[in-house]
Amino acid sequence: MLKEVFMPKLSSTMEVGTLLEWFKAEGDTVDVGEPIFEIMTDKINIEVESYEEGILLKKYYEVDDEIPVNAVVAYIGDKNDVAPETPTAIEAEDETAATADAPEAEIAENAINEESLDTNEKVRATPAARRVARENNTTFNGVQGSGPKGRIHEQDILDAINNKSNKLVTPLAAKIAADQGIDIAEVHGTGSRGKVVKQDILNNQQPQTEVTEEVERIKLKGLRKAVADKMLQNAQSIPHVTLTTDVDMTRAIELRKALLPVIESQTSYRVSYTEIIMKATASTLKQHPRVNASLIGNEIIINKSINLGLAVAVEDGLIVPSVANVDKLGLADLTTVSKELGAKARHNKLTPDEMKGSTFTISNLGMYAIDGFTPIINAPETAILGVGRIVEKAVVVDGSVVVRPIMVLSLSFDHRAIDGAPAAAFLTELKECLENPWALLV
Amino acid sequence: MRELTYLEAVREAMSLEMRKNDDVFLMGEDIGVYGGAFGVTRGMIEEFGPERIRNTPISEAGIAGAAVGSALTGMRPIMELQFSDFITIALDQIVNQAAKLRYMYGGKGKVPMVVRTPSGSGTGAAAQHSQSLEAWVAHIPGLKVVQPSTAYDVKGLLKAAMDDDNPVIFYEHKLLYKTSSEVPEEEYSIPLGKADIKREGTDVTIVASAIMVHKALEAAAELEKEGISVEIVDPRTLVPLDTETIIQSVTKTGRLVVVHEAVKRGGFGGEIASMIAESEAFDYLDAPIKRLGGISAPIPYNPELEKAAVPQVPDIINAVKETLNK
Numbered sequence: 001m002l003k004e005v006f007m008p009k010l011s012s013t014m015e016v017g018t019l020l021e022w023f024k025a026e027g028d029t030v031d032v033g034e035p036i037f038e039i040m041t042d043k044i045n046i047e048v049e050s051y052e053e054g055i056l057l058k059k060y061y062e063v064d065d066e067i068p069v070n071a072v073v074a075y076i077g078d079k080n081d082v083a084p085e086t087p088t089a090i091e092a093e094d095e096t097a098a099t100a101d102a103p104e105a106e107i108a109e110n111a112i113n114e115e116s117l118d119t120n121e122k123v124r125a126t127p128a129a130r131r132v133a134r135e136n137n138t139t140f141n142g143v144q145g146s147g148p149k150g151r152i153h154e155q156d157i158l159d160a161i162n163n164k165s166n167k168l169v170t171p172l173a174a175k176i177a178a179d180q181g182i183d184i185a186e187v188h189g190t191g192s193r194g195k196v197v198k199q200d201i202l203n204n205q206q207p208q209t210e211v212t213e214e215v216e217r218i219k220l221k222g223l224r225k226a227v228a229d230k231m232l233q234n235a236q237s238i239p240h241v242t243l244t245t246d247v248d249m250t251r252a253i254e255l256r257k258a259l260l261p262v263i264e265s266q267t268s269y270r271v272s273y274t275e276i277i278m279k280a281t282a283s284t285l286k287q288h289p290r291v292n293a294s295l296i297g298n299e300i301i302i303n304k305s306i307n308l309g310l311a312v313a314v315e316d317g318l319i320v321p322s323v324a325n326v327d328k329l330g331l332a333d334l335t336t337v338s339k340e341l342g343a344k345a346r347h348n349k350l351t352p353d354e355m356k357g358s359t360f361t362i363s364n365l366g367m368y369a370i371d372g373f374t375p376i377i378n379a380p381e382t383a384i385l386g387v388g389r390i391v392e393k394a395v396v397v398d399g400s401v402v403v404r405p406i407m408v409l410s411l412s413f414d415h416r417a418i419d420g421a422p423a424a425a426f427l428t429e430l431k432e433c434l435e436n437p438w439a440l441l442v
Numbered sequence: 443m444r445e446l447t448y449l450e451a452v453r454e455a456m457s458l459e460m461r462k463n464d465d466v467f468l469m470g471e472d473i474g475v476y477g478g479a480f481g482v483t484r485g486m487i488e489e490f491g492p493e494r495i496r497n498t499p500i501s502e503a504g505i506a507g508a509a510v511g512s513a514l515t516g517m518r519p520i521m522e523l524q525f526s527d528f529i530t531i532a533l534d535q536i537v538n539q540a541a542k543l544r545y546m547y548g549g550k551g552k553v554p555m556v557v558r559t560p561s562g563s564g565t566g567a568a569a570q571h572s573q574s575l576e577a578w579v580a581h582i583p584g585l586k587v588v589q590p591s592t593a594y595d596v597k598g599l600l601k602a603a604m605d606d607d608n609p610v611i612f613y614e615h616k617l618l619y620k621t622s623s624e625v626p627e628e629e630y631s632i633p634l635g636k637a638d639i640k641r642e643g644t645d646v647t648i649v650a651s652a653i654m655v656h657k658a659l660e661a662a663a664e665l666e667k668e669g670i671s672v673e674i675v676d677p678r679t680l681v682p683l684d685t686e687t688i689i690q691s692v693t694k695t696g697r698l699v700v701v702h703e704a705v706k707r708g709g710f711g712g713e714i715a716s717m718i719a720e721s722e723a724f725d726y727l728d729a730p731i732k733r734l735g736g737i738s739a740p741i742p743y744n745p746e747l748e749k750a751a752v753p754q755v756p757d758i759i760n761a762v763k764e765t766l767n768k
Contacts, residue, residue, distance in 0.1 A: 126728045126730075153767070
């Protein structure tokens with residue numbers, strides 16, 4: 001039966017993958033888990049592994065071709081199968097659209113393929129082996145049969161259960177493990193379905209410190225896992241540069257003092273420096289649209305709206321509600337909106353809509369004894385502003401040393417989208433705006 | 443305990459019964475002074491006289507008819523079929539009369555007869571005197587089918603067959619007549635339908651009958667040297683069949699080899715294999731069931747070809763190893 005090899009969609013922003021290298025030629029046999037080709041996405045280079053075994057019958061693309069997500073890149077099948085001259089067109093960005101376009105038979109076929117990955121259908125196994133698998137609530141996935149034609153016997157599944165030697169493992173990882181004498185069973189796999197990848201083996205090589213005392217172990221899951229994944233991806237895939245500057249907050253403090261009772265009587269919320277900084281940032285972003293951009297695929301998208309993400313610490317996590325059109329909001333409305341969103345975030349009541357659409361993020365650690373830091377960009381945004389505490393410092397003004405309330409701003413930007421000079425110009429103007437906040441009235 | 447041959451054990455079982463039960467008598471060809479084709483009844487006419495050890499004309503249909511009639515009217519006849527191949531001539535009486543009458547009379551009549559008959563190959567007696575046709579009679583409801591493999595078993599099973607109120611086809615293997623084992627002097631009965639584990643083991647179950655029990659035991663001894671532990675179940679009676687013992691054994695070992703001398707095609711091994719596949723032992727099977735039986739050809743006269751036509755020890759060893767992927 002013919003089985004398609006698709007261009008995988010590896011991230012929410014991925015639309016095409018560039019073919020870097022073929023590892024298999026037409027006519028080669030392919031095993032499950034074997035890399036077929038390597039692609040480059042907007043974020044990473046990755047080897048695409050086969051979900052099927054058989055013979056690589058047909059390749060439709062060459063090196064350096066840009067292939068849309070979900071397009072058929074190749075066919076795998078028996079030696080008797082004949083692959084079509086042109087691939088079946090499956091042009092859709094997401095899975096729902098793909099299934100809507102595909103003929104019903106194909107959907108059914110895909111469903112069966114999916115299923116056979118995870119069930120014991122069509123596996124050559126003895127009744128005893130099946131009973132043991134059933135009793136242990138496991139499948140024959142990855143279990144090597146010792147009998148004729150790979151028939152799985154009771155002992156094979158028992159070995160697999162006991163040794164966990166049925167771990168999915170990439171060929172490269174298996175080779176490194178064999179070379180280094182590392183037992184795959186001991187390695188924790190981080191790939192899909194717990195597959196052991198090269199990095200897992202390399203990590204395992206590090207001498208592990210003996211832990212003698214009891215430690216608390218917290219599994220990465222839920223929000224923690226989401227934060228971890230996003231941070232890793234953003235930190236590894238974006239070339240960050242962080243600029244810092246001191247801001248004299250004397251007038252911003254005066255502004256806040258003056259507005260505090262006014263806004264409190266209107267909204268019952270107390271305006272904070274965060275809102276003043278948001279307002280100043282929105283105003284400055286308007287003058288520097290390149291900093292208010294998103295990088296998606298091969299495009300820099302200059303956003304018309306100025307929607308500010310506000311990093312909010314919640315229990316064991318971090319979420320970023322989005323305040324829309326900050327440049328169009330007065331400070332009273334902005335205070336109301338951001339206070340409400342902050343409260344919702346802390347009570348875990350944000351709707352998905354309230355968390356998306358931000359074009360620039362502000363992370364405020366000013367309530368702690370923190371001056372500057374290097375915030376991680378919230379992709380696909382291209383910049384993030386880190387806000388430190390306001391602290392009185394001795395500064396030189398007009399040739400004399402005076403005490404002024406000083407705040408450090410840290411701007412991380414994506415060097416793929418923005419260069420140092422325009423980023424510096426933005427931060428400089430933001431500093432001037434906060435030092436002369438009356439300009440916000442203009 | 444004294445040793446007795448299989449042949450002597452058959453004779454002793456009959457003699458002990460005849461001494462105390464006047465209703466028991468023998469009919470057969472040349473069973474009197476000559477003592478039968480294999481000498482089983484030798485000396486019996488001297489003890490019991492020609493009334494009870496009756497020579498018959500060469501007519502298996504006639505012997506079987508007389509046996510059915512005398513059994514129906516209160517006697518307990520034992521008929522000797524000189525070679526089990528000749529059951530073909532007696533089958534109308536055995537299948538259409540003996541097997542049916544107790545049912546058709548609603549239990550008011552009964553046919554307590556034993557058909558004793560030597561079966562099997564290995565004596566150079568060629569195609570018409572070497573068959574193993576036990577599956578034919580095992581197929582007929584109303585007949586019990588016994589295949590003893592040792593002197594001890596044959597004495598106890600024959601006692602049970604003589605005591606049974608139904609027709610029993612009692613197969614004596616020609617090559618087993620000269621084998622011997624310890625046999626108690628007194629009368630004893632081995633219930634029909636009770637298998638015997640001839641050797642305990644853990645890796646594979648061999649269900650073997652008659653002569654094949656001994657070949658399987660030889661194979662098991664060889665396999666033990668290679669660390670393979672074989673359990674050998676001798677069903678002893680095909681009807682009734684002790685399914686429980688076989689199922690338990692296969693559940694334990696997870697592997698089954700069935701061996702009989704009869705032609706594999708349509709042989710009783712198929713019944714045992716199917717019974718296991720239908721049983722709760724199925725979920726414990728860790729290899730396909732293997733059957734060994736005679737080839738689908740008449741038994742050749744040439745002694746080498748005769749041996750090649752039925753399973754031998756190396757065949758059993760190979761079958762076990764195949765089952766174990768070795």
